[in-house]
Amino acid sequence: MSREIKIERMEALIPIINKLQDVFNTIGTDSIQLPQIVVVGAQSSGKSSVLEALVGRSFLPRGTGIVTRCPTILQLIYSPKEDREHRTSLEGTMDVDEWARFLHKPDRIFTNFDDVREEIERETDHKAGTNKGICSEPISLKIYSTKVVNLTVVDLPGIVKVPAGDQPEDIEDQINNLILSYIRNPNSIVLAVSSANNDMATSESLKLAKEADPEGRRTLAVVTKLDLMDAGTDAVDVLCGRVVPVKLGIIGVVNRSQLDIQNKKSIEDAINDEAAYLQRKYPTLASRNGTPYLAKTLNRLLMHHIRDCLPELKTRVNVMISQFQTVLQSYGEDVKDKSQTLLQIITKFASAYNATINGTSRNIETTELCGGARICYIFHETFGSTLISIDPVSGLSKLDILTAIRNATGPRPALFVPEVTFELLVKRQIRRLEEPSLRCVELVHEEMQRIIQHCGTEVQQEMLRFPKVHESIIEVVTQLLRRRLPKTNEMVENLVCIELAYINTKHPDFHRETDSLLRASDHSVVNEQEKKRQQRPQMVPSSLHAITNGELEPPGPGAAKV
Known part of the structure; x- marks a missing residue:
């Protein structure tokens, strides 16, 4: 009696594993490797x-x-006639001994197994397409039967x-x-099927x-198709494990032929x-x-394997239950006003984004610059140092300037530098400011993208509770920044074009530099005149000295006439 109770309890293990399998197939996780026959x-x-x-x-x-x-995934569930638990919900099918149910269609009961075949074909085409390709997503089928x-x-x-x-x-x-x-799952039993009319040593399944x-x-x-072996041969050595030994054993079966299937031979007659x-x-x-x-052996192996x-x-299940209960508790109470909650999440995200830019965030980074501080660094350090490093006359040789002046004066020799030449050369240098300006825009755009992820820590609770909402917010903000990037680049290009359109020679900086050049020029002229003045008096004192010493006579009144 105790042995029967023990067997009955072990029989109950398979339905429990089936329920777990349904749960994991529904939620789409493979974190637990369940016992199964593959x-x-x-x-x-x-x-x-x-x-x-x-x-x-x-x-x-x-x-x-x-x-x-x-x-x-085929789950066979023994349902005796006296057990009406699964059939009480089937209106008009109370006396049906066999029926099927798909996991993807839980509300439909299949009592005609031709419909089951059609549903498998339909779902296979839906998952794997119609081009004979394969798909790793499983089809789950339950069959309840008394047999x-x-x-x-x-x-x-x-x-x-x-x-x-x-x-x-x-x-x-x-x-x-x-x-x-599937078969690398250490909790799975591998059912390797080979046909008897092929050499067992070449079995791909084994x-x-x-x-x-x-x-x-x-x-x-x-080993299938025992009845199709060549005349004069048998499978005794194969079934006894003398050809290829298998620890769990080798079982031979006889299949229905294609002619039997076409003639609608019942499986009971085939057995x-x-x-x-x-x-x-x-x-x-x-x-x-x-x-x-084979059925009894598989049932026994699966029960002992589950045990x-x-x-x-x-x-493992207890650990996962604890983990998911913690996550579930972190989600908080049920949301009653969805519109208000959504508005609060968006407002909080926007506030966190502004706080990160303005430097008023509660979680201030200490390891690197971020947010508004990094944008400031980009403008004043990166962009500023790049502008300072640009030499205004870089790329302009004396020959280039002289050639430009001559081309602007035409057939007449140049007396003064033409303004056309000046504007031409200046505009050419101004265009060099466009590339670093666009690069600055790109760096600021990248930082504003990084702020989206950074300010996510400010709304950590909402992000865990409503991950889809948070993903949507990030997507909307990212698309907004992406849409504004071409407009910003266009504005920078327009600013450069504005500078190119009119060279303001009345600008104070222009006059300041001009005055500096003039002062430098005047100073060089004064120095040159001073040098000439210093050279001329050197001769006069020497003449006076000679006259004083009587070496020379001063010119008389008639000297001018001579």
């Missing part, structure tokens, strides 16, 4: 037939080429080697990466399983024929092979 196999190896045999219904899409293009055991399996796209049709060239790498992302599970502790092999074939062909191994034995993983899962 079906891996080459294209057309019989994966779909194995899954349909486990369910007892034909519900998976079939066709040529790659059909399974999205991971399909199944509690089980969770993930059906993955079949392994291919050559792209077909509109498939991308790297379809093989895409499928392999998708498969490895190759990938060994890559993710080198020790083989969580790999179970399934009976499978049992008869195994009893006839492999009498000593019949009890440890076949679809019913082994449960302590770690429980700890």
Whole structure:
């Protein structure tokens, strides 16, 4: 009696894991690696037939080429007839023993499994497109039945080697990466499917399983199509693990043929024929092979695997619950007036932005300049030093100036410097101010973009509580700054054009520099005259000295006549 209670309690573990899986599929997180059975196999190896045999219904899409293009999370839930919990909400279907439900359509109940197939095809085209490509986003399907055991399996796209049709060239790498992302989960059981009419040593599914599970502790092999082996051969060595040993075992099954599917042969009849074939062909191994034995084995393996993983899962879930409760509490109470709350958030963000520019922010940076201080630095230090470093006559040689003067005077030699030449050369130098001015605008724009992120710390509480609103505010402000940048550049270009349009020679700075040049010129002229004056008196004293000494006679009255 105690053993039955223990088994019943372990059976309850799978539905609990299914609920967790639904939650994580809904919120889109893979922070917890749940125990599950992952079906891996080459294209057309019989994966779909194995899954349909486990369910007892034909519900998976079939066709040529790659059909399974999205991971399909299949949750089998045993629902006995006396258990009406899941059927009380189904009006008019109280006596239905099997039904299905998709996670993306929780309000619809599927009692016709042809509709289930069509929905899988429709959702696959929606997620992966119609060009035979694949998608990593899973399709979650629950099947309630009185004929199944509690089980969770993930059906993955079949392994291919050559792209077909509109498939991308790297379809093989895409499928392999998708498969490895599931089977590398240490809590997953790998169900490697291989066909018996191919050499077991060349099985692609076992190759990938060994890559993710080198020790083989969580790999179970399934050999399909036992009835299609060449005449005179059998799979005894393969099923006994003499060819490729697998720790969890190797189970052989017989699939429905394509003719059986076209003739609508029921899965129940196919399982009976499978049992008869195994009893006839492999009498000593019949009890440890076949679809019913595979279902029980998978159920047992999954229950024990969940039991082994449960302590770690429980700890991880408790930690996540604590973390999310803290985040939930930080969001505060429910918002009653959304318009008022939105206006308050926008106002607070605008105030924080202005405070960062004006330097009145509560969180003042001490490690670097930011906000208005950095804008001031850009104007006075970066831009100012760049203007000072520009030499007004840089790029103008004496030959250039002389050539410009001669070109402005035409056939007449120049007596004075023409004003046309002066304006031409000055405008050429003024244009050099445009590039550093535009660079200054760009630096200020970058800083104003940085302020958006910096002032986010001022509204940290609102940012955590309403992340989408905060993202929208940042996007609006960023777009506003981006729209004003061309206008600002245009204004700077217009200012330079204004300076080029009229050279104001009456400007005080112009007169100040002119006076300095004139004073410098007058000083040089005075110095030159002084030098000449100093040279002339040197001869006069020497003559007077000679006369005084009697060496020369002063000129007489008649000397002028001579």
